[in-house]
């Protein structure tokens with residue numbers, strides 16, 4: 354049984370994990386950087402320890418310090434949250450060696466899904482549909498020309514070790530290939546210390562739809578339905594909803610089954626997400642990548658399935674067996690999340706830092722807020738701009754959207770720039786309401802937004 358967990362993260366996700374620990378009667382140990390002394394996750398923890406200077410590389414990413422604190426404070430598990438060390442196979446392996454439960458999948462599953470070209474080849478073998486493209490990495494420029502001719506332009510070049518939307522380049526036609534090939538390789542080498550790149554067909558009109566899965570340590574995988582994360586800015590999600598208004602039950606079932614196949618292929622346990630491209634023109638879907646961790650937008654899945662995903666991660670680590678006959682994801686509820694970022698939508702989403710002069714979050718029936726802000730708190734320039742997640746649920750898409758508008762209009766958050774008003778504008782946009790948009794929605798010249 355797990356009695357004490359170290360939470361190797363900060364912000365809203367650290368608090369969210371600590372809350373579940375308390376619900377389960379488990380002690381929560383926090384870690385913080387020097388600039389995070391006054392952060393709310395430190396107050397929420399039963400014990401908290403400083404692990405280094407403000408820069409993440411010297412604190413929240415310091416494997417040795419985090420493991421040392423876990424050992425000294427006698428924790429039997431570590432929850433990595435999202436970002437930071439959550440998809441670091443070496444960290445997961447070290448936890449294992451030190452006899453600490455890593456609250457996530459095996460280091461092997463992280464490794465296999467971490468290299469995208471390898472993950473893609475594994476998915477092909479497991480009969481999970483993938484975007485047509487190269488078989489693994491491109492050998493040279495001629496190889497790129499050859500594959501691009503075969504699948505047809507436009508194509509996209511991707512870094513094998515890429516992530517966070519980096520190391521990706523769209524190639525419109527043959528003329529643009531040579532430069533794009535060299536630039537992407539160079540960027541991949543600089544950003545990820547690995548110049549391997551691969552190529553696939555560029556899908557122009559698609560929805561980002563992902564499936565939440567859970568796996569136990571006995572080879573059982575269940576899926577909990579989809580999340581539609583098509584509203585993105587700069588390839589980053591801002592609004593997520595479930596169910597997806599873009600797929601019918603037959604596609605939903607096929608996608609859920611494909612996600613289970615994907616997870617089985619890497620012998621997955623714990624919570625994970627399989628991301629798919631859903632081509633609006635052909636209605637085909639393709640594996641994009643698997644995120645081997647809890648995701649930012651997991652609360653909408655929790656609400657419609659009436660399940661605490663972090664509690665499941667802990668119970669799975671303790672040896673809980675999942676019942677595959679009880680496949681979830683057939684909920685009749687609707688839920689939506691808006692990410693509230695400290696940024697200025699009128700100035701190319703420039704990050705904003707400052708002192709919170711007023712913080713009154715929304716509430717009432719059907720509203721959940723996950724945040725770490727409080728009045729007089731000074732936000733820090735060193736970390737991610739996500740400051741709150743507002744989640745609403747209801748029994749139709751319209752009810753959920755109306756409730757979200759009500760909640761965001763209620764939200765009093767002063768002292769920093771935020772995208773609250775920008776979110777409201779999207780929610781009131783005609784094409785959003787009619788579900789007539791793709792991942793380029795916010796990149797297009799959209800006068801209503």
Ligand code: ADP
Nearest residue numbers: 484509515516517518519553554555556642792
């Ligand atoms: P990351 O690890 O950076 O999230 P992904 O493989 O998930 O990388 O791709 C990031 C984004 O790039 C996707 O959300 C999507 O918007 C776009 N993208 C990826 N593959 C394709 C493709 N084949 N066609 C069109 N867009 C794509």
Ligand code: ADP
Nearest residue numbers: 362363364366435436437647648649650737739
């Ligand atoms: P998801 O794919 O889970 O929706 P994202 O990929 O948008 O989420 O968010 C994960 C990213 O959040 C990480 O790559 C990192 O940049 C950032 N991040 C890491 N830790 C935190 C944190 N404590 N609070 C907010 N953002 C974080």
Ligand code: MG
Nearest residue numbers: 517628641642
């Ligand atoms: Mg992705």
